[in-house]
Amino acid sequence: MAEDERTLDGEDTVLADAPEEGARPDDRIDDERMDEENTLKREFVRSVEDALEAGASGELYDLVEPLHPADVADLLELFEREDRHRLATEITDLMTSEVVAELNDYVREEMMEALPADAVAQIAEQLETDDAVQLIEDLDEDDQKAILAELDPEDRIAIQTALSYPEETAGRLMSREFVAVPEHITVGDLIDFLRDGRDLPEDFFEVFVVDQRLHPVGTCQLSWVLRTPRDVALGDVMKRDQTLIPAELDQEEVALMFQKYGLISAAVVDDDGRLVGQMTVDDIVHIISEEAGEDALLMSGAGEGDINEPIREAYSSRVRWLVANLGTALVASLIIAAFGAAIEQLVALAVLMPIVASIGGNAGTQTMAVTVRAIAMNQLTRSNTGRILMRELRVAALNGVTIAVLVGLATAVIFSPMLGAVIAAAMVVNVITAGLAGVLVPVAFDRLDQDPAVASSVFVTMITDSMGFFAFLGLAVASGIVG
Template sequence: MSETDAAAAPSRSDAPDLEQDAPIETNLDEDDHLKPEFVAAVLEAVDEGDFETARKLVEPLHPADIADLLELTPGERRAEMTEALGDLVSAEVLSELNDYVRDDVVEALPNEQIAELASELDTDDAVAIIEDLDKEDQQEVLEAMEPEDRAAIESALSYPEETAGRLMQRDLVAVPELWSVGKTIDYLRDTVDLTSDFWEIFVVDAAYKPIGTCQLSWVLRCPRDIAMSDVMKRDQTLIPVDMDQEEVALRFQKYALISAAVVDPGGRLVGMITVDDIVHIIQEEAGEDILRLSGAGDGDINQPILLTVRTRLMWLLINLPTAMLAATVVNLFDAEIAKYAVLAVLMGIVSGMGGNAGTQTLAVVVRAIATNQLTSSNTRRVVFRELRIAATNGVSLGILIGIGAFFIWHNPALAMVFGAAILINNIVAGLAGVFVPVTLDRFNIDPAISSAVFVTMCTDCMGFMSFLGLATLAGLGS
């Protein structure tokens, strides 16, 4: 190295302290989760009343990581943690929080601060915070907000939950069709309070009805004197303001949308929905269906224990009559079971295998219904498809289990009955796994909530009935 290079090179003491410059990395593990020792250090500082140290530890974190910290904080200590972090609990942090944790955090904040934070959020995120407040607190927060922000949130709250009206953002860019590209660009540059997050411009007519959309790239690449009506794309997907959010997500998925206009019953533009909101909805709805199939409620580890107990207990109580019905079927063959005890050992296998097969089919069909893959046009084809699958699996399992039973008990009749019952129950499971959710959906009942109970009832009852019935006919209990 030359003397010049040596002089230009920083000494070790002049080099930046990497640990100080990148504290976030040192506080996260290889999976980008907050390290347990870091969380413990922050909690310890808060417990000791050393809020300054807690803030210094947390300050370098990304808002998403601060949200994780609040979620990792025990529920009874979140209020104190919120107080310790102060203004580090920003609007962006609130938008990243789990719903139940956010309720705890918001409850610890004064209404004036809630109003300030809500004003910094998109309308849909602000509504998610304010809608769960008590009526008195909700009114106080709204009164503390700017009139324009308050009007937007009150308008959103007037729509039913989980609809496009609750999900949409009011901040958008819309221009008249008669404007030129040049006038539109000037408007975008000169308007101070224009939203900064948008991908396309909505073109509207005199009645403020959307007639087309124009991507920003098109505007930037066109001559200034071209009319917006000549640049825009007239074919667009409009979202009714009262459309269910799950249907909105399906439209975004089907048409590969980045954003879409939301219209009121009169067809006027009232807001827009963007793909970042839809990603959250798709994840939420998919998880919701899986949890409903198991009767686990929201399945959120931050959900209050009493609410979780009530949800799961209700599901278990609903399952109780179906279990009693299956027990009644077994009781019809108590004499045969008493004479040939091995029947009691094997009948649980028959019902259990049928239950597993039914659950597989049910999960596929419920997902197909939720994603609009299964409609009235292809129901018959799906039924025959699942019937073939169930029959093939039933024959394969029946032969395998029958052979196994023969080698264990050396009873050909028992082996044949066992294998035949497995086949019959698999076919029943396949049919029930299709017909139950499809029928519930036809009656506008969410198949994710109710299907599992009926499918389990079918497979249990038919499993016991087929196995014990065939065993009786074969004279195994005599």
């Protein structure tokens, strides 16, 4: 028998050749529309723009129709608001629920606000509950009520229940489509139930086994079901140890649980321990990506940092941290002003001050980034804070001595040996201070139940700049280089 043949129920079945690994369904479409980085080509986007401006509806539809829903969403996001609405109007029947689910949050909200409530309700009914919740959760309360009124009672109740949970929690994000069966049935009963196919989700990885109170008592992966004789009791083959996710658990904690325990899916339970939904690994991929980007942006004070964010919101989120940074920068300026006479006597001090501040700031940023990540990953807890602090101080000391030797020697050659010794000592002090601040500031925010990524950089920068200037100028005066 040929290698591409298999035997099934005594008959030879020829399987189709598998596509090459990494290949997309239509390489011709890729060549015309997608580049090697899997993004829409500029030439293709320009052709869509030209067809839109010319009012060539047929040509425009033919250009967009072959695209994957995710690529249609990307195309819409490339246009300005007015043109985006015109494009969506021209390709109305291509604006499927899959396209809407892939849209950027700001773009989706903007487009939903422009549509009548019944149109949004039709889209929401085609989506899974978690995607439907994302569709309407950021809309105004009046718009939400109007859309919910257009939904079927079953869908309306499911979405209202999801909206009752806090944002970014398992209850808000979970899928309410899952398979749950009682534990007293056999594997054969389960297979018959699954083959019947009524009211089953399109995709699922495991079956949840529940008791009479709908409390999860075990799970059974589909691979186990297929390999187990029909007469075996489900209770004998199911896995009783399972990871249960409270509905009000923060999404970041949910992602950590999936990562720690290597989960593909997990049951979500309410306060009474009843099964109310499930989280799957595809949801977690989005959460991990979202949280990682969010932390990086918060550390820079850039708010949500979305390129589709309205200008007014982007301005508001960024300017307040710049104002705060202005206030902290005044502290460093006051220290410099206190040593104004010394700087006037030796211009070299003014030349070297930025070096001290820059190295200290970078060292603090490095330590702060490591600390914020450790807190986010639950690697830094109350039980090991002291050990992590000592570790970072040792790293800071080694870095400080290394940089001090390099800067001190260069300064000694260019200016004077005494000034070289002063800047070397100041560098060691500032880098160690930066290491200390880089750990303690994020930890302090975390202990106060604040996001450690939000404002840590502002305060760490203030501490490193102020200490750098104070140590350098203070040692210069104390050493007698200046009066």
